[in-house]
Amino acid sequence: MQVNLRSFLRVAAVASVLVVGLLSSGRLLRLTHQPSLLDGDNLYLARFEDVKSALPQRGVVCYMPNPDGSFEAKKHYFLAQYALAPLVLRPSADCDTLLADFPAGPAPDFILSQQFVLLKDFGNGVLLLRRNTGQ
Amino acid sequence: MIRLVTPLLTALGFGFVFVCILWPGQRRLLRDLPLVIFLSLGFGFGISSLLFFLWLLAFGRAGSAFAIFELSLLLILSAFAVLFRRRKTRFLPVATETVQARHAGSKLEWIFNWMGAIIFLVTLLAAVRAFLWFVRGDLNGGWDAWGIWNLRAKFLFLGGSHWRDAFSAEGSLSHTDYPLLLPASVARAWSYVGSDAPLAPILIGALFTTATAGLLLSSLSILRGRSQGLLAATVLLATPFFIVLGTAQYADVPLGFFMLSTLVLLCLHESVAEEGGSMLALAGASAGLAAWTKNEGVLFLVCLLLGHLSLAPDRRNLRPQVRQLLPFVAGLAPVLLVLAYFKLHFAGHNDLFSSLTAALKMLGRIARWRVVARAFADQLLHFGGWVAPVTPFLALYVLLAGVAKPMSNSLKICLRAVSLTALGYFFVYIVAPVPLDWLLETSLNRVLVQLWPSTLFLVFVATNPFHKERGKPPGNC
Numbered sequence A: 001m002q003v004n005l006r007s008f009l010r011v012a013a014v015a016s017v018l019v020v021g022l023l024s025s026g027r028l029l030r031l032t033h034q035p036s037l038l039d040g041d042n043l044y045l046a047r048f049e050d051v052k053s054a055l056p057q058r059g060v061v062c063y064m065p066n067p068d069g070s071f072e073a074k075k076h077y078f079l080a081q082y083a084l085a086p087l088v089l090r091p092s093a094d095c096d097t098l099l100a101d102f103p104a105g106p107a108p109d110f111i112l113s114q115q116f117v118l119l120k121d122f123g124n125g126v127l128l129l130r131r132n133t134g135q
Numbered sequence B: 001m002i003r004l005v006t007p008l009l010t011a012l013g014f015g016f017v018f019v020c021i022l023w024p025g026q027r028r029l030l031r032d033l034p035l036v037i038f039l040s041l042g043f044g045f046g047i048s049s050l051l052f053f054l055w056l057l058a059f060g061r062a063g064s065a066f067a068i069f070e071l072s073l074l075l076i077l078s079a080f081a082v083l084f085r086r087r088k089t090r091f092l093p094v095a096t097e098t099v100q101a102r103h104a105g106s107k108l109e110w111i112f113n114w115m116g117a118i119i120f121l122v123t124l125l126a127a128v129r130a131f132l133w134f135v136r137g138d139l140n141g142g143w144d145a146w147g148i149w150n151l152r153a154k155f156l157f158l159g160g161s162h163w164r165d166a167f168s169a170e171g172s173l174s175h176t177d178y179p180l181l182l183p184a185s186v187a188r189a190w191s192y193v194g195s196d197a198p199l200a201p202i203l204i205g206a207l208f209t210t211a212t213a214g215l216l217l218s219s220l221s222i223l224r225g226r227s228q229g230l231l232a233a234t235v236l237l238a239t240p241f242f243i244v245l246g247t248a249q250y251a252d253v254p255l256g257f258f259m260l261s262t263l264v265l266l267c268l269h270e271s272v273a274e275e276g277g278s279m280l281a282l283a284g285a286s287a288g289l290a291a292w293t294k295n296e297g298v299l300f301l302v303c304l305l306l307g308h309l310s311l312a313p314d315r316r317n318l319r320p321q322v323r324q325l326l327p328f329v330a331g332l333a334p335v336l337l338v339l340a341y342f343k344l345h346f347a348g349h350n351d352l353f354s355s356l357t358a359a360l361k362m363l364g365r366i367a368r369w370r371v372v373a374r375a376f377a378d379q380l381l382h383f384g385g386w387v388a389p390v391t392p393f394l395a396l397y398v399l400l401a402g403v404a405k406p407m408s409n410s411l412k413i414c415l416r417a418v419s420l421t422a423l424g425y426f427f428v429y430i431v432a433p434v435p436l437d438w439l440l441e442t443s444l445n446r447v448l449v450q451l452w453p454s455t456l457f458l459v460f461v462a463t464n465p466f467h468k469e470r471g472k473p474p475g476n477c
Helices: A002-032 A040-046 A071-084 B002-022 B033-059 B064-090 B107-137 B143-158 B160-167 B181-193 B199-224 B226-237 B240-247 B252-271 B278-293 B295-309 B315-324 B326-345 B356-363 B366-385 B391-401 B409-431 B436-462
Strands: A060-064 A088-090 A097-101 A116-121 A126-131
Touching: A002 B107, A002 B226, A002 B240, A002 B391, A040 A071, A060 A071, A071 A088, A071 A097, A071 B143, B002 B033, B002 B064, B002 B181, B002 B199, B002 B278, B033 B064, B033 B181, B033 B199, B033 B252, B033 B278, B033 B326, B064 B181, B107 B199, B107 B226, B107 B240, B143 B160, B143 B181, B143 B199, B181 B199, B181 B278, B199 B226, B199 B240, B199 B252, B199 B436, B226 B240, B226 B436, B240 B252, B240 B366, B240 B436, B252 B278, B252 B295, B252 B409, B252 B436, B278 B295, B278 B326, B295 B315, B295 B409, B315 B326, B356 B409, B366 B391, B366 B409, B366 B436, B391 B436, B409 B436
Parallel strands: A060 A088, A060 A097
Antiparallel strands: A097 A126, A116 A126
16 A cells, blocks of 8 residues: 555656646747747847948957946947957947947937047947047 | 758768767667767767867868868768778677667556657647747847857857957957857858858757757666656756757757766666777767866866766775776867867956965855855756746655665766766855856856756656656666
C-alpha cells in the first residue's frame, strides 16, 4: 500500500509539473493573440538611415545625446552606435564632427551656440554639427 | 533567404562531419541520428565561428572567398569523414543496446509515452508561436543584442580590414572582453548574404533554442527512456523566459546549449563504456565552445575540471584522474588556444573583476551576501516566468522518485560542475564592483537560464522515472 501511495505521489508530482507547464504555455499562447508590440528600437534605428551617407564609413565621430544622463539617453547611445557601426561613436563633444541625437524634441540652445555650427538637420532630432573654429 | 540558408547548412555540415568523425565506432550513427543532428548544430556554429575569426586574423576581411573556402573545406572533410567512419566501424562490433532496452513496453508505458508526446507537442506549438510573436515585436533583439553581440558582429562584417575597431577603446563599447562565438556566427552569416540582415541573428537564436530542447529530449530518450526525455523537454519549452531569451539574440541560450552538450557527452561516454575516449574529446570541445561563447563558460570549464579531480580519493590518486582527462583536453585545446589568443590580443578589461584587493573588500561586506542570497532564494521560486513556481514540484519529484545509488562517476562530475558553477555565479555577484541591485536585476534570471537545461538533464537522468520504464537503471548515466 505504501509503495502504491509513493508511486501515486510520484505521478502526481510529475502531473503538477506538467500542469504548471501547460498553464505557462497557455499564458504564452494568450499573449500571442494580442497585437505585437510596437518595435520602438527598430523605429529608433531607422532615424539614422539618412545621416549614414553624410558620415565617414569608419573611424570615430562624437555623439551627443540628451544631456540629462538618463537611462533612456544611455539606451539611445547604444542604439545609435548599433545603427552606425562600424563607425565608433564617442559620447563626448571633443571631435570636429558631432552627431547630436535629441529624439524627444528640439536641440537645446547651447548646442547651436558659438561652439558648434549646424551642417544639416536630418529631422527626428538627428543633427550633424561641426566644431566652430571661427573660420 | 536561400543565401541565408547556405551558411546555416554549411555550419550544420561542419558540425555533422566533426561529430561523425569522433562518434564511437561501436554506436550506430543512424540510431543516434536525432542526438547527432542536435549536437551538430551547436558544434557547427562553434567550428564555423572559429574558422571565421581565424580567417579575419589571416586575411583581414571575409567576403565570397571565405564562403568558397568553407564550402571546399566542408567537401574535403565530408569525404574524409566517410572514409574514416567506414574504416572505424569495419572492425568494431556494434554495441548491443545497453543504454535502453528496446523491447515492447507495457500498456502503461505506452500510455505515458503518448500522453507525454501530446503534451510535448502542445508545448512546442505554444513555444514556436510565442517565439514568432516576440520576434515581431523586437526584430533587433534585446539590449545586449544591439549593445554587445550583434554590434560586434557588425564591426566584424562591415568593418572590412578595420574589424578590430570592434574592440576600440575610443568609444564606449561595452564588454569587449566577451568571446566571439555568437558575433562571429552572425557576421559569418551576413558575409554569405552580403548584408546585415536582421533575420540572421534571429535564425541563429531559433536554432540554438531548438537544438537545446532537442538535445535534452534525444539524450534523455537514449539514456533514460522517451517519457523522461519528453518530460524534460516539455518543462524546458514551457519555461517562458527560456523562449523570451531565445528571441533576444543573447549568448545565454547558446551557452546553455554547450553546457548541456558537455554533460550529455560525459554521461554518454560512460554509459556506452566507450573505448578510446572520442566522446570525451567531443565533451572537451563542447566545454571549450562554452568558454568561446561567454565568460561564464570559462567558469563552467574550471568547475568541470574541479568536479573531475574531486573524484580522486586522495592526492596520490590524482595522477590517474588527470590521465583520464587527456582525451577531454585534446578536444578542448584547439578552442582554448583560439580563445587565449583572443583574450591576449583583443579583449578589453572585465568589468566584473577589477582587482583581488577590491574583490576581497567586497567579500567582507556582509550586506552584499544577504542581498545576493535573498535574490538567489527568490529566483529559486520565481525563476523562468512560470504561472506558478515549478521548482517545488520538481524538488518533490526528486524526493519521491529518489536519487539513484550508486551514482556513476560522470553523473557525480556533472552534478558537481553545475553546483560549483552556480556557486561561482553567487560569488561573482558578491565581488563584482558594480551596483549590486542593478546587476542582479539585469542578469540573475539570465545566468540561471544558462544552467536550466543542464539542471533539467541532471534531474531527469539522476532520478528514477515516474513510472517503471524498461531501461538502464538510473544514475548510470
